[in-house]
Amino acid sequence: MPNIAEVAELAGVSTATVSKYLNGVKVKAKNAAAIDAAVKKLNFHPNDFARGLRTNKSMSVGVILPELDNLFFTSIISGVDEILDAQGYSTFVCICRSDPMREKKKLDFLKRKKIDGLIAVPCSDTSDFVKGLEGIPVVLIDRLSGAGNCSCVLSDNFSAAYNATEKLISCGHSKIGVLLGPDSNYTPIERRSGFTAAMSTHMLTPEPQYIKTGAYRIDCGYSMTKELMSLDTPPTAIFATNNELTIGAVTALSELGLIPGKDISLIGFDSDTLAKAMNPALTVMVQNVGEIGRAAANNLLEQIKSESTGRSQIIRVQTEMLEGNSVCSIE
Amino acid sequence: MPNIAEVAELAGVSTATVSKYLNGVKVKAKNAAAIDAAVKKLNFHPNDFARGLRTNKSMSVGVILPELDNLFFTSIISGVDEILDAQGYSTFVCICRSDPMREKKKLDFLKRKKIDGLIAVPCSDTSDFVKGLEGIPVVLIDRLSGAGNCSCVLSDNFSAAYNATEKLISCGHSKIGVLLGPDSNYTPIERRSGFTAAMSTHMLTPEPQYIKTGAYRIDCGYSMTKELMSLDTPPTAIFATNNELTIGAVTALSELGLIPGKDISLIGFDSDTLAKAMNPALTVMVQNVGEIGRAAANNLLEQIKSESTGRSQIIRVQTEMLEGNSVCSIE
DNA sequence: TTTAATAAGTTAACCGATTAACATTATAGC
């Protein structure tokens, strides 16, 4: 592998000139041409270690996610990578398996890698999370920072839940069951209030027995749905507020022999492939996950370039209703 | 950030002693204790750039994948990360969006990062791919290397297809439609021959009109299924040999009002969440993707540690039949 | 033409860990 000294020699200039030129400083046209030629001839690429050692910058960003078994998280990576790659940044993907201890370790690891920025869906408390990250730009996804010292990108969860609920109400439903995630996550809070708001707008009181809370897991969606349907007066519609909960609800209903769109109404969240493959197709609220990732990356780049970590910004990404035939009108 | 000199000073030894001790060379017990104490007190972590610059090793491996929109690829990352992380290696994930040019770029990028090893699902021709990778350990996933100069990890595609086909035959089916991926991929070839072998074992001749080939995409699975079902004598069973093709088949059949397990028999591939959520549940052949990732990582580590790149090894991972109720017996 | 001001280029120190080559200390054998 050639080094900068060989390039300098071949081009007939000093290493400083080569370095400056390659980093955007103006040099005489003749020298520029000579350096270009030498770089090309030797197929020179600056050594990232040497550069990083000297500058303490890495041209890389870290991405910390709870899991990788889920298209929500992986599509974030896609979106982030799309933007960062185009700007010459590389990405360290870290999975913490929803374990705050591991998350802490990964964070240390990334700090040692001298990442220039961090994008994360933290699994620990956000204010704990951002501690010790002073001086490095951060974008949180799907959480609002309590500390307020970093940007956040989230779906407009309130509107998503509001619109879904209103859709059900407009079809005559008033006994609406909701499957919510745990309050330890951030999104369930917003989705719950979207639901409640839509209900009260239409003069309906949300009944506690119809509001189920549980982990964002398939089996929880499954059991919550079963519980709802075994009530004395079961709901006529169900709104599942997350991918796993939706799959669980679909499974439970089909086991009960209830066909969404015929025997009961169902609106899900994400799960778009499943939604389209089902018959009748499922109506779902889908998050624009690619856009979330891109927005996060763009904001991070801004922060890196302006060297302003203090500037916290909240970016909302709209959610789309993918209409199927799982909602039916009742009297 | 403290450096090794500060540690050495605090411990009352030279930097060389600290470095050696931290890299596993024996030192006097008293010094070891002093170094441990100093490291702890200063919270010292060796600078990866400096180390990499000197050793030309990075303690990192690259992973190149065509896409990230697919649980097959992301679960590979999970499995790989699980093993490598435990050994102190970090992972560069690169997405080439099924574009050989981009793949080449990512490869250059990884070489510059001085990765110690590479795990890839190449989208370009495997023999082209491994060119220029001499000296760095490689494990290919889901492909066999023509060059034979690296290890490969694949599902036992032949058996998977053989067993699925035999299952359908044992239920009385002889008019079996198969949805296959393009011959430009590697797996369709193996899956096709598993199918053909099972047929001939049972004295059945595979009919060309029942064998459909197309891209691994949902819409292809959809249209191939429609084509099959509009034949004069449509098949009584369909075997979809990949996740996307399975989803496409499910969609097409439900659109035609045909219920798998009642009006037609269907065996899919992967898609296990969809398979379980459906009613009746779908019978699918599921690849053990986590194991594929782990096997790849373990083999890579072996290669890295033994410094034997030449040793090519082929590792087959078994596929499991997840039985649902989408296969029915006919006369 | 000379001088001042500016542009462009060079030298060499530096980032922080590793390691070859050398120096010192500890242990064993007589």
Add this chain to the structure above:
DNA sequence: GCTATAATGTTAATCGGTTAACTTATTAAA
């Protein structure tokens, strides 16, 4: 106690860019 030998330590060069401090070349002004 005194070598010989093994074990452990130290010094200083090295990896390859970057950049502060300095020098030289060029242009503009007088």
